[in-house]
Amino acid sequence: MNFLGIGYQELVLVLVLLLVVVGPERLPAMAYQIGRAVRQMQRYARAVRDEFSDEFDYIETQYRTVRGEIETTKSTLREGQAKFESELQSATPALSGPLLPPIDSSNIMGTGEASPAAGATEAAKPATEPDGPPLVF
Numbered sequence: 001m002n003f004l005g006i007g008y009q010e011l012v013l014v015l016v017l018l019l020v021v022v023g024p025e026r027l028p029a030m031a032y033q034i035g036r037a038v039r040q041m042q043r044y045a046r047a048v049r050d051e052f053s054d055e056f057d058y059i060e061t062q063y064r065t066v067r068g069e070i071e072t073t074k075s076t077l078r079e080g081q082a083k084f085e086s087e088l089q090s091a092t093p094a095l096s097g098p099l100l101p102p103i104d105s106s107n108i109m110g111t112g113e114a115s116p117a118a119g120a121t122e123a124a125k126p127a128t129e130p131d132g133p134p135l136v137f
Contacts, residue, residue, distance in 0.1 A: 006014075022030055 018030075019027060
């Protein structure tokens, strides 16, 4: 037997020293107190373990509830996405023609004459000279 690095010989030596130091009269009372302390520590350890177990069970049920809600939301979103994609696919054939008129290729490189836009004549006026130097703060 080797428990916590203590063999038979070390255990017998500790018991003999305990008998010599404490004495045969007080040894039974001391053994009773040690046993009582060990039982009390076991009770405390069991209470802590049970409390943590209850908390972990509560957290696990909360996790499962939230996980179920997430799965429900995911399935709802996937159904909506599938519906949207099917509507988009049904609308796509209607848009198969060109959306803009063709561009005149002679005007692309600037070889042709371009007419100015309606509002461009006012913007093309030369700028006036400033009255003075710029203000510096």
